[in-house]
Amino acid sequence: MTSSPVPARKGKPARKGKPKGRHPDKALSAQFVRAAPPGRYCDGNTLYLFVQESGARSWVQRLVIRGRRHDLGLGSAALVSLAEARVRARANRKLAREGGDPMAERRRARDVPSFAEAAARVLAQKQPGWRSEKHGRDWMSSLERYAFPRIGKVSVSEVTSADLLEILSPIWYTKAATARVVLQRMRSVLDWAMAMEFRTGNPCDQLRPVLGSQHRVIRHMPALPHRDVAAAIRAVRGTSRSPAGPLAFEFLVLTAARWGEVRWAEWGEIDDGARVWTVPAARMKAKREHRVPLCRRALEILDRARALDDRSPFVFTRGGAKPLSEKTLRRLLKKQEIAAVPHGFRSSFRDWAAEKTDHPREVVEAALAHVVQNRVEAAYRRTDLFERRRHLMNDWAAYLADDRSRD
Known part of the structure; x- marks a missing residue:
């Protein structure tokens, strides 16, 4: 049986050291969340409910990440239920205990670029190592023509093998050399996304068996005897x-x-x-x-x-x-x-x-x-x-x- 939630005391100095006794665990109830007066209330497991004078209610998690304390907002209590807030808090705490950074994960999720934006960043990274500026223009123009109409505005973390098949299937046999180049360049963009931890796998790896063999014929450059x-x-x-x-x-x-x-x-x-x-x-x-x-x-x-x-x-x-x-x-x-x-x-x-x-x-x-x-x-x-x-x-x-x- 849990104790009734009590708002943090105002105007009194905080007690030094950890509080004595058993830490609260699931101290709040859904009914209390809806009716609680202004104040800060601890649910346990580093999760707190903040109620402002205006009546706005939000979830905040106080968590130590790599030796430093941080307050993480988990959303409005009107949109995030008590059960959902507990699940999020538990996941964040577990990640922090394993040496991860929940705040970095959230920043990555918020800052994931589109495929077109990622391609521009890959080009900027690779361009200085190329001998010709024209190669950079060709590199981007092939993606602009074939890939961007389908996935240019799609988050680079959400691109799927089905998307890539839609791009490559119409040209895999009719424009075989171009299709191979486009596949290679899309792979480079998605490899970059993996290196930046925007995604965990490259969907290009699944395409070759599905697309089939092109029966490539080697064509030598025209030369004189x-x-x-x-x-x-x-x-x-x-x-x-x-x-x-x-x-x-x-x-x-x-x-x-x-x-x-x-x-x-x-x-x-x-x-x-x-x-x-x-x-x-x-x-x-x-x-x-x-x-x-x-x-x-x-x-x-x-x-x-x-x-x-x-x-x-x-x-x-x-x-x-x-x-x-x-x-x-x-x-x-x-x-x-x-x-x-x-x-x-x-x-x-x-x-x-x-x-x-x-x-x-x-x-x-x-x-x-x-x-x-x-x-x-x-x-x-x-x-x-x-x-x-x-x-x-x-x-x-x-x-x-x-x-x-x-x-």
């Missing part, structure tokens, strides 16, 4: 209103580099005396610094580029401090009806090295800045085979300069 590369260089020379484009194209072919590495190349990376171009790790696909030996023709191209604009930090520029456009080389090749993309000339170089030379495979792979896949071999290889690569690149330049038949 190596015997036709020299003719392509001659066709591109002098065809653009800006000479920087053709120079950049020939430099790309001679160095077997990626277009992003060439497009953003800066004069500070070039050592004319040592005949070396050092591409920083931030611009490399493998995130490792890469030294590129420069043949005589590559140095001539650099001299011509320097004469065009020696004020820009970029080697190949469209004027001022701007590098060439990402589409510059594709337009040049398309204009000359050359059936290849810039990246395809790395394949042409690789085929030439395999078919026409005796250079070891590891030297050719190092020239392409490919990562050694075997972990044991990678652990022991401490050299970048630079001098052997210099001989390889000189042979490639000589092959391209030879106007004789490539049969």
Whole structure:
């Protein structure tokens, strides 16, 4: 049998230490909650009823969280019954005893972003690590087009696998590559939500068996046979209103580099005396610094580029401090009806090295800045085979300069 609830005494000093005797437990009744006069009443288990002079009644829990006392509001007594308040108080007390923070849980529940807001925060987190701003725009635009109409305004904690199936099913087979990209990007957003403790699982994990296999076919980037590369260089020379484009194209072919590495190349990376171009790790696909030996023709191209604009930090520029456009080389090749993309000339170089030379495979792979896949071999290889690569690149330049038949 519990004692009758008594309001806290006013105007008298509080007794030091804990009160003697048995702590109250379920001291209040539903009838008393409805009729209690102004004051503070203890129900037990850290739960209190506060009745204001105006008659407003609310539940407050006094709880020690990680060594500090806090008052947690549990809602109005008009909306939260005595039984509900006891359940909430018990759950909060249990969580606090286990080292958790009920206040943090409530803040998280209140501050959960929508899927669109979460995507924006993920983009802001990832963008500094990407080499291109365009990738960030593409990343967001794919979600805006396919995901946001369905789940953009939905709380990131409430997104379900059914929502994701509604997004992906219409494009899973008709736009297979796009669907895979959208799935990957939605997974990134929901992984972030898990890391922020807004949810406990990622619904993307359940989709693959349901969506089914796409029977992916590997499509290689269009590339020229190596015997036709020299003719392509001659066709591109002098065809653009800006000479920087053709120079950049020939430099790309001679160095077997990626277009992003060439497009953003800066004069500070070039050592004319040592005949070396050092591409920083931030611009490399493998995130490792890469030294590129420069043949005589590559140095001539650099001299011509320097004469065009020696004020820009970029080697190949469209004027001022701007590098060439990402589409510059594709337009040049398309204009000359050359059936290849810039990246395809790395394949042409690789085929030439395999078919026409005796250079070891590891030297050719190092020239392409490919990562050694075997972990044991990678652990022991401490050299970048630079001098052997210099001989390889000189042979490639000589092959391209030879106007004789490539049969």
